[in-house]
Amino acid sequence: MKKNKSDLIRYLFFLSAILSIALIILISFFLFKEGTVIFKEVGFLNFILGKDWSPTNTPSSFGILPMILGSLYITLIAILIGGPVGIITAVFLVYYTKDKHYRFLKSIINLMAGIPSIIYGFFGMVVLVPAVRYLFPSNGNSILTAGILLSIMILPTVINLSEVAIRAVPRFYYEGALALGSSKERSIFKVVLPAAKSGVISSLILGIGRAVGETMAVVMVAGNQPRMPKGIFKGARTLTTNIVMEMSYASGVHRNALIGTAVVLFMIILIINLVFTIFKERNVNG
Amino acid sequence: MDKIMKKLIYLVASLTFASLLGIVAYIVIKGLPNLSLDLFRFNYTTENMSLVPAMITTIIITIIALIISIPIGILTAIYLVEYANKNIIMKFISIAIDTLSGIPSIIYGLFGMIFFVTYLNLGFSILAGSFTLSIMVLPLIITTTRESLLTVSDSLRQGSLALGATKVRTIFKVVLPCALPGIFSGIILSIGRIFGESAALIYTAGTVAQIPENLFSSGRTLSVHMFALSTEGLHTDKAYGTAFVLMIIILLINFLSNQVIKKISKEK
Amino acid sequence: MSKIKIKDFNLFYDNFQGLKNINMNIEENKITAFIGPSGCGKSSLLKSINRMNDLVDSCVTNGNIYFDDKDIMKTDVTQLRKEIGMVFQNPNPFPMSIYNNIAYGPRTHGIKSKEELDKIVESSLRKAALYDEVKDSIHKSALKLSGGQQQRLCIARALAIEPEVLLLDEPTSALDPISTLKIEELLQSLKDDYTIVIVTHNMQQALRISDNTGFFLNGELIEFNETDKLFTFPENEKTENYITGRFG
Numbered sequence A: 001m002k003k004n005k006s007d008l009i010r011y012l013f014f015l016s017a018i019l020s021i022a023l024i025i026l027i028s029f030f031l032f033k034e035g036t037v038i039f040k041e042v043g044f045l046n047f048i049l050g051k052d053w054s055p056t057n058t059p060s061s062f063g064i065l066p067m068i069l070g071s072l073y074i075t076l077i078a079i080l081i082g083g084p085v086g087i088i089t090a091v092f093l094v095y096y097t098k099d100k101h102y103r104f105l106k107s108i109i110n111l112m113a114g115i116p117s118i119i120y121g122f123f124g125m126v127v128l129v130p131a132v133r134y135l136f137p138s139n140g141n142s143i144l145t146a147g148i149l150l151s152i153m154i155l156p157t158v159i160n161l162s163e164v165a166i167r168a169v170p171r172f173y174y175e176g177a178l179a180l181g182s183s184k185e186r187s188i189f190k191v192v193l194p195a196a197k198s199g200v201i202s203s204l205i206l207g208i209g210r211a212v213g214e215t216m217a218v219v220m221v222a223g224n225q226p227r228m229p230k231g232i233f234k235g236a237r238t239l240t241t242n243i244v245m246e247m248s249y250a251s252g253v254h255r256n257a258l259i260g261t262a263v264v265l266f267m268i269i270l271i272i273n274l275v276f277t278i279f280k281e282r283n284v285n286g
Numbered sequence B: 001m002d003k004i005m006k007k008l009i010y011l012v013a014s015l016t017f018a019s020l021l022g023i024v025a026y027i028v029i030k031g032l033p034n035l036s037l038d039l040f041r042f043n044y045t046t047e048n049m050s051l052v053p054a055m056i057t058t059i060i061i062t063i064i065a066l067i068i069s070i071p072i073g074i075l076t077a078i079y080l081v082e083y084a085n086k087n088i089i090m091k092f093i094s095i096a097i098d099t100l101s102g103i104p105s106i107i108y109g110l111f112g113m114i115f116f117v118t119y120l121n122l123g124f125s126i127l128a129g130s131f132t133l134s135i136m137v138l139p140l141i142i143t144t145t146r147e148s149l150l151t152v153s154d155s156l157r158q159g160s161l162a163l164g165a166t167k168v169r170t171i172f173k174v175v176l177p178c179a180l181p182g183i184f185s186g187i188i189l190s191i192g193r194i195f196g197e198s199a200a201l202i203y204t205a206g207t208v209a210q211i212p213e214n215l216f217s218s219g220r221t222l223s224v225h226m227f228a229l230s231t232e233g234l235h236t237d238k239a240y241g242t243a244f245v246l247m248i249i250i251l252l253i254n255f256l257s258n259q260v261i262k263k264i265s266k267e268k
Numbered sequence C: 001m002s003k004i005k006i007k008d009f010n011l012f013y014d015n016f017q018g019l020k021n022i023n024m025n026i027e028e029n030k031i032t033a034f035i036g037p038s039g040c041g042k043s044s045l046l047k048s049i050n051r052m053n054d055l056v057d058s059c060v061t062n063g064n065i066y067f068d069d070k071d072i073m074k075t076d077v078t079q080l081r082k083e084i085g086m087v088f089q090n091p092n093p094f095p096m097s098i099y100n101n102i103a104y105g106p107r108t109h110g111i112k113s114k115e116e117l118d119k120i121v122e123s124s125l126r127k128a129a130l131y132d133e134v135k136d137s138i139h140k141s142a143l144k145l146s147g148g149q150q151q152r153l154c155i156a157r158a159l160a161i162e163p164e165v166l167l168l169d170e171p172t173s174a175l176d177p178i179s180t181l182k183i184e185e186l187l188q189s190l191k192d193d194y195t196i197v198i199v200t201h202n203m204q205q206a207l208r209i210s211d212n213t214g215f216f217l218n219g220e221l222i223e224f225n226e227t228d229k230l231f232t233f234p235e236n237e238k239t240e241n242y243i244t245g246r247f248g
Helices: A002-042 A044-049 A065-095 A099-114 A117-135 A143-153 A155-168 A171-179 A184-195 A197-213 A239-246 A252-284 B002-034 B052-082 B088-102 B105-119 B126-150 B154-162 B167-196 B222-232 B236-267 C042-049 C077-083 C098-108 C114-127 C147-159 C177-190 C203-209 C227-232 C237-243
Strands: C002-013 C016-027 C031-035 C059-067 C084-087 C165-169 C195-199 C212-217 C220-226
Touching: A002 A044, A002 A252, A002 B052, A002 B088, A002 B105, A002 B126, A002 B167, A044 A065, A044 A252, A065 A099, A065 A143, A065 A155, A065 A184, A065 A197, A065 A239, A065 A252, A065 B002, A099 A155, A099 B002, A099 B167, A099 B236, A117 A143, A117 B002, A117 B167, A117 B222, A117 B236, A143 A155, A143 A197, A143 B002, A155 A197, A155 B002, A171 A184, A184 A197, A184 B002, A197 A239, A197 A252, A197 B088, A197 B105, A239 A252, A239 B105, A252 B088, A252 B105, B002 B236, B052 B088, B052 B126, B052 B167, B052 B222, B088 B126, B105 B126, B126 B167, B154 B167, B154 C147, B167 B222, B167 B236, B167 C098, B222 B236, C002 C042, C002 C195, C016 C042, C016 C059, C016 C195, C016 C212, C016 C220, C031 C042, C031 C203, C042 C059, C042 C165, C042 C195, C042 C212, C077 C084, C084 C147, C098 C114, C098 C147, C114 C147, C147 C165, C147 C177, C177 C195, C177 C203, C195 C203, C203 C227, C212 C227, C212 C237, C220 C227, C220 C237, C227 C237
Parallel strands: C031 C195, C031 C212, C084 C165, C165 C195
Antiparallel strands: C002 C016, C002 C059, C212 C220
16 A cells, blocks of 8 residues: 555656656647748748748748848857856856855856846847947947847856856866966966866857847847848847747748747757757766 | 956956946836836826736736646656666656756747647637746756755665655655755746746737736736837836836845855755 | 574675675674674675665675564565664754654654654653753754764664664764763663664774674674674684784
8 A cells, every 4th residue: 555655656756757858749749840831831941041031022932041140140249258258257256256255246147147138138228229329330239239238148157157167177187287386377277277178168058059049138139130141230130039020910821930930949959959968968077 | 478367357257247237237227216106006008007917917927837837846856866767768858858948938938829829729828828937947946956855965865764764755754845945946046037038928928918807818927018118119217117126026036046045055 | 582683695786795695693682793894794784684775776685684583575664664773874863853853753653643752752862861961952953963962863763663673883983982982871771672783893892882793804704703702712813803903
């Protein structure tokens, strides 16, 4: 009797755990079921390499290359700024912060991770856009603006994971380098950071994932024109914003094309996650 | 050379912290004077742009989403930690959880729209939104619970088992109570995620600005309300005021979770 | 009279054989000490008696252990552990009040009445010679106690389920000399009611408190005899080398 009861509870645990797998399958199934219609309609390659997105024209045209490039450029700027800044901040937290200040600074980073996209977006809209308009020849809603905003938004991800990786480097690497007469900075950048390489790279990969997937903040500052990007001071549309901009009025093939956009986004995210996992495990294995 | 490096490190780090404090300060300073009684009227009109209905919707959605995800998340974490033998299923579950936590909210939103809104025919509704968000925060609850279960010393489990307690009793009476603060901080983080979420809700819970009549009505959360206000561009003052309220809530949630973490580290 | 009989007992962790063909009888109402260098298998044998080794996936055993002439592998494990209590190397009180720590075991085995629990808590604390020290703080957290008090609490917790046998796995190795002495006195006073098996690193301790001593080396039981005889006239050269401090 007792045995049966504990088996039942064990079964309940197992069912809950298995649900995560079921959810992945469910999400993939429904996205692919509705999204791949467009691949059959216009051809997968035409869909992802087509340069023209005019869903409401007759004849309509569904090419999402502009959005793929839009996502790519914006993400590239975000990681070029946010990557180094995040890594250096992580170094600062580990090697240049006194214990009593550390907890405060760390809570700031955690707060940063908790601020909603919508607040970042609003800040971007009322502060960054005018600033970029003032400083550069543009109307402010641009690839650059979105890139800068995302570079701030991915900082907590990059900082927290880099910090973990840097802390995982055995202390004697650092002390050994110091003992050989190397300066503190030199020891960190020549010995500690290279040893933490896999972990630091995986933090950048996760940062890229966050940037590619971000929607609401980008839609408020990127301009959102569905055309091939024409330079960083011009506006662009990303994969995510393409969905959120048009879903409210889309129907039929247009709707399928938007879900198809999500399928492409989903696959990109899966690849990024896969690469992340590989680097993370390499870090664990030393 | 080293001096320059050192200066650079300090400069970059200050830049990081300044940018965050800048954002918070900006929202607070610009938002405070724009607070008006209109924002807190019980009924929403296009005149007052009250955030009260959105606030109520947010709370309802948070509660439903958590009622679903907390038990499932905790049971999953228990399975992973307490029953873990390194088989292939365990590996798949871990990969599934990692994947779930990497999926962007817009994809959750789209899935919610296809599955809950259309396929299950719930329409744009509080329920569809809550279900979608419960999936979204599930990995967060699982990972925080898993981590705090792992910090519970094995000697306590053995102590309980040696007294003749079953595994299940050991888990519920000894292990879970020890892990409670960590689980609690995971729940607070989830509340923060739900309060801040917008992309996953626009096409599941919809954007109706009134207090929802029932769980099948559409309703906008505070973040969605904030999005609508700021992109319409008509009520900039109200947008600032709403941003302020949202910011304060997030600060409060963060403060709470910091207190919990502090309590945990004090006990250790 | 033998309380526990160990017959042709072998134990493996994956490919490593931790215990080799152990045969011994543990006498009722006596203190039996297991001594030997680290990794000799003495703790593994102790944990086999209440089947705590079941928790180790890689652990496989063969041979038999009989408790009151019942094969322990054929006994319900929760019942077995109720009758054979265990105290660990590091004090492991649960993070709850002193009262709840002790009431945990009886509650596990179905005792719900408050009066009965009160009685058990008090008598267990008295048996563990802890009552006078904690009687005013019985509802305070057990983690506030000192290390020695915590270990006596763990003994009280084990006694609360009224076991017949008490297994102790190096119970004083994490304690200061004074706390150690208290626990040794306590064990002496308990042996009239319980059969006690203690694993110890400390030969003096075995000599001070035990009636019988088994010396283990590399998974084998080298010598098992009355404590006085084993320490004064060891029959085996390896035993002699160990107790005279030539290795270990």
